[in-house]
Amino acid sequence: MIPLVHPCRAEGEKRFVTRLRYDDAEAEGRDSHLLMDTGNKMLFSGQHGLFEIEGTGKDSFDRDIVVVDPVKASAERLVRANSEHNTFLVTERCDQLCVMCSQPPKKHHTDRFEEYRQAAELAPFGAMLGISGGEPTLYKAELFDLVESTFASRPDVSWHILSNAQHFEMSDVERLCRPAFKRVTWGIPLYSTDPDVHDTIVAKQGAHTRLEESLALLMSSAAQIELRTVVLQSNAEHLPKIANFVARYLRFIVQWSIMQLENIGFAKNRFDILYFDHSSDFAPIARAIDMSTLFGVDAALFNFTLCSVPESYRSYCAASISDWKRKFAGRCNRCSGRNDCSGFFEWHPEGKMEVKPL
Template sequence: MFDQFLDAVRLAPVDATIGLSGGEPLLHKKRLFEFLVKAQNHRPDLRFHILTNGQHLLAEDEAHLRYLDMTSILWGIPIYAAEGEIHDRIVGKVGAFSILQENLARLGRTGAAIELRTVVMQSNIDHLERLGEYITLNQPFAQVWAIMQLENIGYARMNWTKEFSDTSLSFEGVSQAINISLGKGLATALYNFPLCSVPEAYRRYCVASISDWKQKFLATCENCSLKSKCTGFFEWYPEERGFKKIIAQ
């Protein structure tokens, strides 16, 4: 539906940011690149945020990327651990970490701004500090590191009991990672973390990241003084199997 997407871009508000996700946008590379070139020609005021797993770029794609105004595109790409075995196991693809390293460098060479995205899970909570070290040492093209709480949908819904990490009870794995990344000068943000689940010293990094159409608050939140600044919870958040320490502030 790229023709329809282009119509939507033409009608978008001035200076809007357009999000592209999926599925996987880079499975449609040719049409995606053509769409972006046309969109940037028609609406140079717009910015784009493209979510991709970073697995489908090839050397020949660099030429197409250089046709784009990379200053108006933020590429959101997941990375789950600094250890290839752990990252590959989480994404379910052998060799994914190696391909990701190549394609992050490929994007960086073309001037891309990169948002690295890490979902916190039981599988990687004890490895976040090491990941912070890896990113700050080996990913110079990263513009921001988004550390994200788990959303109970898709893969996570099937594996919630196994993978949900209750950071309201223990935030140490996340705080160590934040300390490293900020100490090395990398902007860091917390997505999908209710404010009361985060120690006060780290709440400044929380982003109200949940869209209003899939956001809810709990009965506990009714009289919370931080409610207007809080991201809240996903509509499909399972309260009985979620954070154990949700307290109105």
């Protein structure tokens, strides 16, 4: 696991966002420059004074964007320059309570939108930044402002925003049609075409109806949508019906991502009753992929190791797990598919990492 928060001693009292630089080429005022590197500590100097980040190891921090908190004595890497997996957690509040939520909601909210705006402005050229929660659209005004203000200064930056799509309104359509939102892909979950099953999974009555309304609004905004379905014991048999629904009504989507369960959050203590073992029954997933492919909808399998999937469906597997939270079994070192494999989440139980090197 790659740590994102490091101990840090800094002058002053206020938090600040800065980009770390190992050299001066094309440096600007918001950059901080490396003065000394002892191997496990790096000393930087910038407009907010001196600060020293500990525990840096071999990982390069060059051009990373960090938020330094002198009071908490920490430096958090908001954007890792060498990674394609940078995500801003904009809130931990949520209006749903999904049975398998990997990030169980909290009641309090800390507004960090200004820090994220500054980080996006400093991000590498062409960066794709993720936004997740909680439910980001609970702070829709701030979220939309972040997208639009970033577009004004950095039109090359694009966004992938996870949302339960419970808060879009007809009045949003005009704004969602603007050029800034052409840089956004919305990751939206649909767990079943049966409203009762979907509402039970997200623990919110009426959620399915509201989701359908939002999909229509997004469609009229020409929004880019990645539909997401986590496979569970309670909805695995519904996958072909979802595929049929997608083929009939949602053929405009960018991708349908069928996702395997994470053993964390609410799912950790319920894993055995939630987890659908696709390695012993791949049939509903295969039928769903076949149908969506037949109708020209791109499908992808997220969090499925290559060796657990029948060979003819391995091309649908994406290396979906972010680098900082991904691990492999020891035997994976001799697998020819390792570079294309999702691997396992860092928190996946060691005893349940069944692998068959390819």
